[in-house]
Structures are given as structure tokens and as C-alpha cells.
Amino acid sequence: MYFRSLNGNSSKVNFETALKKGLADDGGLFFPEKISPLKKDFIENIENYSDIEIAYEVIKQFVGDSINETDLKNILSNTIDFDFPLIKLEKNIYSLELFHGPTLAFKDVGARFMANCLGYFNKNENKTNTVLVATSGDTGAAVANGFLKVKGTNVVILYPKNKVSEIQEIQLTTNGNNITALRVDGSFDDCQKIVKNAFVDKKINNKLNLTSANSINVARWLPQAFYYFYAFKKLKKKNLVFSVPSGNFGNICAGLIAMKLGLPIDHFIASTNSNDTIPRYFKSQVLNPKPTIQTISNAMDVSKPSNFIRIQEMLGDFKNLSYFMSSYSFDDNQTLAVVKKIYKKNKYILDPHGAIGYLGLNKYLVTNPKKIGVFLETAHPVKFSKHIEKTIKIKLDIPEKINKILLKKKKYIDIENYDDFRDKILSLKV
Numbered sequence: 001m002y003f004r005s006l007n008g009n010s011s012k013v014n015f016e017t018a019l020k021k022g023l024a025d026d027g028g029l030f031f032p033e034k035i036s037p038l039k040k041d042f043i044e045n046i047e048n049y050s051d052i053e054i055a056y057e058v059i060k061q062f063v064g065d066s067i068n069e070t071d072l073k074n075i076l077s078n079t080i081d082f083d084f085p086l087i088k089l090e091k092n093i094y095s096l097e098l099f100h101g102p103t104l105a106f107k108d109v110g111a112r113f114m115a116n117c118l119g120y121f122n123k124n125e126n127k128t129n130t131v132l133v134a135t136s137g138d139t140g141a142a143v144a145n146g147f148l149k150v151k152g153t154n155v156v157i158l159y160p161k162n163k164v165s166e167i168q169e170i171q172l173t174t175n176g177n178n179i180t181a182l183r184v185d186g187s188f189d190d191c192q193k194i195v196k197n198a199f200v201d202k203k204i205n206n207k208l209n210l211t212s213a214n215s216i217n218v219a220r221w222l223p224q225a226f227y228y229f230y231a232f233k234k235l236k237k238k239n240l241v242f243s244v245p246s247g248n249f250g251n252i253c254a255g256l257i258a259m260k261l262g263l264p265i266d267h268f269i270a271s272t273n274s275n276d277t278i279p280r281y282f283k284s285q286v287l288n289p290k291p292t293i294q295t296i297s298n299a300m301d302v303s304k305p306s307n308f309i310r311i312q313e314m315l316g317d318f319k320n321l322s323y324f325m326s327s328y329s330f331d332d333n334q335t336l337a338v339v340k341k342i343y344k345k346n347k348y349i350l351d352p353h354g355a356i357g358y359l360g361l362n363k364y365l366v367t368n369p370k371k372i373g374v375f376l377e378t379a380h381p382v383k384f385s386k387h388i389e390k391t392i393k394i395k396l397d398i399p400e401k402i403n404k405i406l407l408k409k410k411k412y413i414d415i416e417n418y419d420d421f422r423d424k425i426l427s428l429k430v
């Protein structure tokens with residue numbers, strides 16, 4: 001199995017190289033050369049497989065010869081040691097909770113899988129890779145946690161100053177060891193731009209052996225397909241649709257991979273906050289990103305979703321795209337209003353991202369009432385306790401995983417712009 005560049009001007013590479021490079025030499029995103037559907041028998045009898053066995057069936061064709069079966073299964077059991085509960089809220093509305101991992105957001109699965117794979121590839125090498133990652137809040141924490149003390153890796157996280165929640169910032173800045181946090185005076189898109197520039201900066205690359213751990217990296221992105229299989233395993237229903245709270249569109253794009261692998265999914269709803277580049281695209285067929293807007297669902301404050309090009313690759317022309325996908329946006333007022341409503345009605349506490357997933361699903365079901373809908377609950381509400389507690393007027397319990405780090409001292413380096421970043425990263429002892 002090989003990956004080709006979506007820019008079409010680089011040679012194809014295997015999984016190991018795609019993981020280590022992050023982006024192809026021509027600057028394009030890697031994409032599987034071929035996606036072979038899984039056996040019908042496996043999908044029909046999915047309840048007989050454990051979560052780790054399912055993960056293995058889903059990922060093995062993409063990993064190919066890069067990792068043997070025994071080692072890949074070991075990596076998967078290190079990756080997946082927590083649950084993905086499916087909670088029924090209404091007759092045809094379910095919440096798939098993806099926040100039971102170590103950093104309380106769905107990105108733990110991709111980050112841990114990638115970290116374990118890179119540790120495996122570097123086992124017998126003296127080389128160190130630097131993982132450079134831009135975060136809108138949750139990626140950085142998941143990547144730091146996954147890569148903490150992994151041999152042959154250093155992690156540099158760029159996060160936007162004053163635009164992540166308090167718990168998110170603590171998770172980003174208190175790891176020490178091989179993790180360095182950079183606080184950037186700008187938005188997530190500014191952080192992402194610095195990362196992209198660094199990748200084509202020869203001097204930085206030569207010194208640091210860069211790889212990325214954003215969802216542009218195939219090892220971060222593809223494992224997210226597991227979630228859709230886990231939901232199906234629990235539901236086993238026809239007419240299934242998924243609403244995915246989307247920012248960089250990696251998670252929803254992994255859902256399309258699940259569909260290409262043969263999972264019976266009828267439709268996807270890409271639910272966004274006020275950063276509505278894609279919902280506007282569905283109306284106008286023009287991609288016209290505006291400056292990023294800061295919202296309370298900050299992990300989705302992205303106005304140029306990197307993975308949309310992969311979605312277009314899979315779904316083709318606009319007619320096909322709109323057959324399989326809809327996209328709606330919701331602002332902060334709508335988000336908090338639905339948090340309040342669902343708490344009152346169902347005693348269920350949504351986080352701001354899951355709330356947007358719920359809103360998108362609800363909107364779609366108005367005109368498609370026969371569908372069975374699952375929205376992805378992508379983060380634990382406590383990560384956004386400031387807004388949630390004010391809205392539903394109760395105090396949220398802080399999980400032990402967070403309590404442990406609350407009193408640690410935050411450590412970060414301030415970054416003003418690309419030149420400042422360049423100076424600082426080149427003088428960093430890594």
C-alpha cells in the first residue's frame with residue numbers, strides 16, 4: 001500500500017515514509033493510492049470483534065508492510081485502552097463519546113497511534129525526529145501526552161495566545177521532558193502557517209528532521225476511522241448518518257474512509273461554528289476563507305480546513321459531494337442555548353463542540369426524519385467548564401487526570417512571528 005501526493009508531483013511512499021514526512025515533497029497531502037473495501041462478512045458480524053481487532057482490520061491495509069501483524073496489534077492495544085460509549089438521547093439521536101482518553105478529547109487515538117508507530121520506527125535508530133504541531137486547543141495536549149518520553153522524538157507545540165481554555169493550556173505547557181510549548185501571538189491559522197513555512201525551510205528541516213502531528217499526517221488521521229466502526233458495532237442500524245463537529249475536517253474525512261471501507265453510512269453532516277468556510281461553500285461552490293473568528297468551541301476555530309481537499313478527492317464533483325454531505329454552521333449563542341436545553345431535557349451535559357454536532361444533526365433530521373443520527377461528542381465538557389458551568393448553573397467534577405496537573409507551573413516560550421520562531425527554534429537545544 002502506497003500513498004501519493006494530492007499535488008501529484010512527488011513519488012509515492014509507504015506508510016513509514018508518509019508518517020515521517022507528514023507532507024509530500026511537493027507540499028501536497030498524502031492520500032492512499034487505493035482503498036479496498038473490507039469483507040462484507042466482517043462488517044455484518046462486527047459485534048464478534050473486539051475494538052482492537054476492529055482497529056486492526058481497518059488500519060492494516062494502510063500500514064502495509066511497514067509494521068508486521070504482531071507489532072501492529074501491540075501498537076493498537078497501547079492506543080486503545082479506553083471506551084467509546086454510545087449514549088441514546090432521543091428516539092433517533094445518539095451521542096458517541098470520544099473523550100474518555102487521557103487528555104479528554106477525541107484526538108488521543110490518532111496521537112497515541114502515531115506516537116507508538118514513530119517510537120517503533122525509531123527503535124533501532126539514533127536519529128531524533130521533531131514533531132512540530134499547531135493546535136487550536138486539543139491536538140497539542142493529545143500529541144504531548146502520546147509522545148511524552150517516546151524515544152527518538154521531540155515535540156514542539158504552537159498554540160494561539162489567549163485562545164485556548166485554561167485546562168487546555170495547562171495540558172499543553174506542563175509536560176516538560178521532550179515537550180516544548182510555544183505561545184504564538186496570533187490565531188490557530190497563524191500557528192498552522194508557521195508550521196507550513198517551517199516544513200519548507202531547509203535550515204530548520206536539516207537540523208530537526210521535522211514531521212507533523214496534525215491531521216494532515218496519515219498516522220494521525222486514518223485511525224479516526226475506528227470511531228465510526230465502533231458506533232456501528234453498537235447500533236447495527238440502517239439509515240445511519242453522522243454529524244461531526246468539524247474544524248480542520250480530519251475526523252469527518254476519516255468517516256468517509258470508513259464509508260469507502262464498506263461501512264453502511266448514508267450521509268455526513270459537517271457541523272461548524274462561526275468559522276463557516278465549508279457551509280458557505282455548500283451554498284456557493286466557492287471556497288472563500290475569511291479571517292478566523294474566536295469562538296467557545298475553540299478547537300474548531302479554523303477557517304482553512306486542510307483536509308477538505310481529501311474530502312473532494314473521495315467524493316469528486318459537487319453533485320456527489322452534496323449527495324453524501326451537508327454542512328451547517330452555528331454561533332456561540334446557539335451553542336450555549338442547546339447546551340442548556342439538552343441539560344434540562346435529558347440531564348446530559350454537552351461540551352461546546354458536541355453541542356454543534358448535535359445542532360447539525362438536529363437540523364438535518366428535520367428534513368430527513370427517518371434517519372438514525374449519531375453526533376460525535378469530541379471533548380469532555382470540563383475542558384470548557386467556564387462556559388458550561390455558567391450556562392447550566394452547576395459545578396462540574398474535575399476528573400482525576402486533570403486534577404493531577406492543575407497545580408503544575410506552566411512553561412512556554414512566547415513567539416511573535418515567523419522570524420522570531422525561526423531564531424528560537426534554531427537555538428533550541430533539542
Ligand SMILES: *Cc1c(COP(=O)(O)O)cnc(C)c1O
Nearest residue numbers: 138247248249250251299378379
Ligand atoms: C480538533 C477538534 C475538533 C475538530 O476536528 P477536526 O478533525 O479538526 O475537524 C472538534 N472537536 C474537538 C473537541 C476537537 O478537539
